[in-house]
Amino acid sequence: xxxxxxxxxxxxxxFNLSASFTIPKKGILGIFGHxxxxxxxxxxxxxxxxxxxxxxxxxxxxxWLKKRKSMSPQNRNIGYIFQDSRLFPHLTVMQNLEYGMKRxxxxxxxxxxxxxxxxxxxxxxxxxxxxxxxxxxxxVAIARALLKKPQLLLMDEPMASLDDAHKNEILxxxxxxxxxxxxxxxxxxxxxxxxxxxxxxxxxxxxxxVIYNNTIExxxxxxxxxxxxxxxxxxxxxAKVENIDTEFGLSTVVTASGTTxxxxxxxxxxxxxxxxxxxxDISICKSKQQDSSILNILPARLLAVAEExxxxxxxxxxxxxxxxxxxxxxxxxxxxxxxxxxxxxxQIKGIILN
Numbered sequence: 001x002x003x004x005x006x007x008x009x010x011x012x013x014x015f016n017l018s019a020s021f022t023i024p025k026k027g028i029l030g031i032f033g034h035x036x037x038x039x040x041x042x043x044x045x046x047x048x049x050x051x052x053x054x055x056x057x058x059x060x061x062x063x064w065l066k067k068r069k070s071m072s073p074q075n076r077n078i079g080y081i082f083q084d085s086r087l088f089p090h091l092t093v094m095q096n097l098e099y100g101m102k103r104x105x106x107x108x109x110x111x112x113x114x115x116x117x118x119x120x121x122x123x124x125x126x127x128x129x130x131x132x133x134x135x136x137x138x139x140v141a142i143a144r145a146l147l148k149k150p151q152l153l154l155m156d157e158p159m160a161s162l163d164d165a166h167k168n169e170i171l172x173x174x175x176x177x178x179x180x181x182x183x184x185x186x187x188x189x190x191x192x193x194x195x196x197x198x199x200x201x202x203x204x205x206x207x208x209x210v211i212y213n214n215t216i217e218x219x220x221x222x223x224x225x226x227x228x229x230x231x232x233x234x235x236x237x238x239a240k241v242e243n244i245d246t247e248f249g250l251s252t253v254v255t256a257s258g259t260t261x262x263x264x265x266x267x268x269x270x271x272x273x274x275x276x277x278x279x280x281d282i283s284i285c286k287s288k289q290q291d292s293s294i295l296n297i298l299p300a301r302l303l304a305v306a307e308e309x310x311x312x313x314x315x316x317x318x319x320x321x322x323x324x325x326x327x328x329x330x331x332x333x334x335x336x337x338x339x340x341x342x343x344x345x346x347q348i349k350g351i352i353l354n
Contacts (some may be wrong), residue, residue, distance in 0.1 A: 030201065079145030121143060202219040269284075282327070283349070286344055302344060317346055
């Protein structure tokens with residue numbers, strides 16, 4: 001069994017889980033699936049909370065599980081974030097944070113203050129949990145888990161109990177954690193928006209089985225992926241900032257495959273960005289438009305029809321080695337007489353930056 005790997009099985013109440021995968025050394029691994037697919041059960045197996053789990057789990061050269069012999073949850077040194085914050089209601093925010101530090105070696109004051117600033121909770125330390133918003137409670141819970149100095153952070157649908165406004169409040173902080181943390185995160189979700197914004201790898205569960213395991217880029221763009229859905233299709237790229245246009249407030253970025261795109265805002269040169277492009281924001285033309293307000297018009301090759309609904313088609317297109325998705329009407333598809341391997345142009349109306 002290689003280091004940082006998990007292969008577990010468990011039967012509980014008629015439900016069977018069987019999953020094998022590599023635990024990343026850094027970055028965010030998403031566990032995605034519908035309710036009842038086994039996401040939380042798998043997370044609990046990793047944490048050592050499922051007593052009937054069997055198999056092999058190895059992390060950082062520690063044998064967490066060997067057949068039925070299991071290391072205790074305390075000795076695994078894992079941070080666990082639940083759907084609700086589980087803060088102690090009778091303690092202040094600072095007292096909650098200090099509780100998380102009790103079972104670990106001392107955290108320097110500088111490191112503690114840096115974490116409070118990163119999660120923007122410095123001003124909350126004297127308040128009681130009942131006075132916090134849902135997003136603030138979860139940020140405090142994350143800080144408490146990280147102040148234990150864990151070697152792995154598990155997050156079980158941490159935004160499931162939040163409304164859209166509070167989700168949008170906390171997501172930027174999770175993106176910061178992705179960039180700043182040196183430990184891996186395993187993130188459970190059934191939200192495609194969340195995993196596309198946060199995750200580097202994705203594991204898709206269905207009825208207790210792993211049905212797909214790949215990078216987030218492949219998972220969102222491949223016709224073999226169960227995540228491709230016409231109504232919410234999106235692709236993700238990593239790109240570096242190459243140039244900035246101060247006159248118009250724009251930046252030029254280049255993907256790993258050499259695709260050049262223009263994005264809004266003045267970004268720091270050489271910074272790496274995550275770009276998200278919705279299939280609904282891409283249109284297709286057979287010749288390059290000269291009189292257009294759209295800045296990103298790229299030559300592309302039609303690869304496949306990824307999915308088809310009653311009135312729309314989802315097209316897979318290649319620009320260099322980058323794969324884009326475009327959602328257009330069946331009428332437009334027929335009118336343009338689009339064929340496999342045809343050379344066309346894609347027009348990108350919007351790019352979301354992380």
